[in-house]
Amino acid sequence: MTPAPGPARSHTATLTDVARLAGVSVATASKALNGRSQVRAETRQRVIEAAERLSFRPNQLARGLLAGRTGTVGLLTSDLEGRFSIPILMGAEDAFGAGEVAVFLCDARGDAIREQHHVRALLGRRVDGLIVVGSRTDPRPSLGRDLPVPVVYAYAPSDDPADLSIVPDNVDAGRIAVEHLLACGRTRIAHITGDPGYLAARDRADGARAALAGAGLDFVGEPRFAEWSEGWGRAATAMLLERHADVDAVLCGSDQIARGVVEILRERGHRVPEDVAVMGFDNWQVLTSASRPPLTSVDMNLEQVGRAAAQALFGAIDGIPRSGVETLPCRVVIRGSTAHLS
Amino acid sequence: MTPAPGPARSHTATLTDVARLAGVSVATASKALNGRSQVRAETRQRVIEAAERLSFRPNQLARGLLAGRTGTVGLLTSDLEGRFSIPILMGAEDAFGAGEVAVFLCDARGDAIREQHHVRALLGRRVDGLIVVGSRTDPRPSLGRDLPVPVVYAYAPSDDPADLSIVPDNVDAGRIAVEHLLACGRTRIAHITGDPGYLAARDRADGARAALAGAGLDFVGEPRFAEWSEGWGRAATAMLLERHADVDAVLCGSDQIARGVVEILRERGHRVPEDVAVMGFDNWQVLTSASRPPLTSVDMNLEQVGRAAAQALFGAIDGIPRSGVETLPCRVVIRGSTAHLS
DNA sequence: TAGCTTGACGAAAGCCTTTTCGGCCCGTTT
């Protein structure tokens, strides 16, 4: 690093400048601009005009230094590229942006060391709180109990029950998916899903199976776990049709899988949804709307998860902490790939 | 708002605390921790241990207040959900995160008012600079010349040539795409692309046509502009095959379109890539790798765009401003959908 | 031994804002 020349930036206006221009003290200027009462209307006007002329913008650093609160929070994500983090992040950003809170974004790239580094950096910047966004619903290591600011975990719950975590209810998601298929008159339902190492896959399968049991049914064949890809959806469908050609619905663990399933059904001459209904999870628009027919899918309401996390963090900052894992409901978005059995 | 109770947070350690514990003045403590020279080694060690014991973390606000630099930058995006912003944002976050710079994330949701609001908020927080990330390559309104901090535009260039913008080179992207197809021995190349209102669509088409002209060729039929969807890809392919059944390559304006094209070619019995080569733009993994066969695509190197923008911002902050629109090259990622003509 | 340099450390100013408290001026009350 060579000593940088530095731009001859023309000294951003400070409250002192405003006060001088308005011919009052900084104290009065401050009070005038912040709507405090002990200022004559005329004086206040003069100050406001001076501030306007200098395009004065109060230094939040100084303000935060004094107030002890900075009005900033840290958003710690483990993988930005993952499509689950983004909607959550948007929801949180949305909830914060409405107020006067700014968001520090940090991506740990799934690396614990880097995460630790970011936490330290954020604490140094005196954030008022932290939201930790994960990319899968499996529990993740807690940041610890002795942080000086409240923490809320979103999507990926903390493994410490003393922490507060906000996650979508995948078990219930499985349930409402099956109930939709049942409502469509389907009874011979197969399940093709993703990596069994993912809690989301197991939860959805469990919820679905429970709902089936409630109707005195079970899956056609065993649920097939493997990977979250179109390729697996295609392969699994081929196998499924060989053994259970009488299937009238396929519940897929993700929209990607569902795309593969639909494609093979179509190729083999099975009509969707007339002969076989298909639905997925995640409601990933690019996939659901381009499918032929468009895919019915369970939306995980991720933006809501983000918003709820932000609100919970507000609460915790204001001294009303919660703890444990809180779940948020999902919803079925109906499109052309499911319909009542004719 | 009721007056919040506020948590009885146990007073985060301050430099004064460290100094007291180490039995020195704050001045000495500061110098010890910052590696200044005027401290005896033994004293320094004592201070460091005290800081350790109190898990002291210097307040960056106070530091920034003094230094005039905060070590923060604002990242202003217009649509977080768009898949173009994310990689750029990651690249920028990456470049910053390496240093000691933290990133404020703001999403304007494509709304100019909200954007203005965010800019004001960021300036109030005394960011050292701003990166404005767009979601399409068409020029966007400048934030103006009179901001107190440097600004770099990424992906979407500013309409003011005095600003610095970093964008992928879409014209060149069209060129290298065609050159790849030519290298595969293809000569009857059609172009199916997206919304003609997008500069990216026109640039790519122009670049591609220029490359063809260089080889004494032109597109088979006129380039077909419409929308960025699989559905359009399918429809356009049907029309194309009716009129130009002898086509041996289809250059698609996006991977989504390419997916549709491949699907219809496959349905109609045209082998990909043996009979017809297909390639897309954007290199969107979910689409390219799930296609049958996997799609060759032009990667826009968006992470690099983000990184370059961050580095340019560093430069500008250090007083070395640049201006104008700078383009970054793209690259062809070869997969199964293109191959040498047998 | 007086005077010097050098090294180590502390006092204090400064960054920018908010807030408390005291002062001043005027109009009211007894």
Added chain:
DNA sequence: AAACGGGCCGAAAAGGCTTTCGTCAAGCTA
């Protein structure tokens, strides 16, 4: 007329840190 109460404003402290400069002791030269 004296005391009093309000309304309006300014001085000053606080918040945590860095930096400059002054102080002081030790070690050195003359």
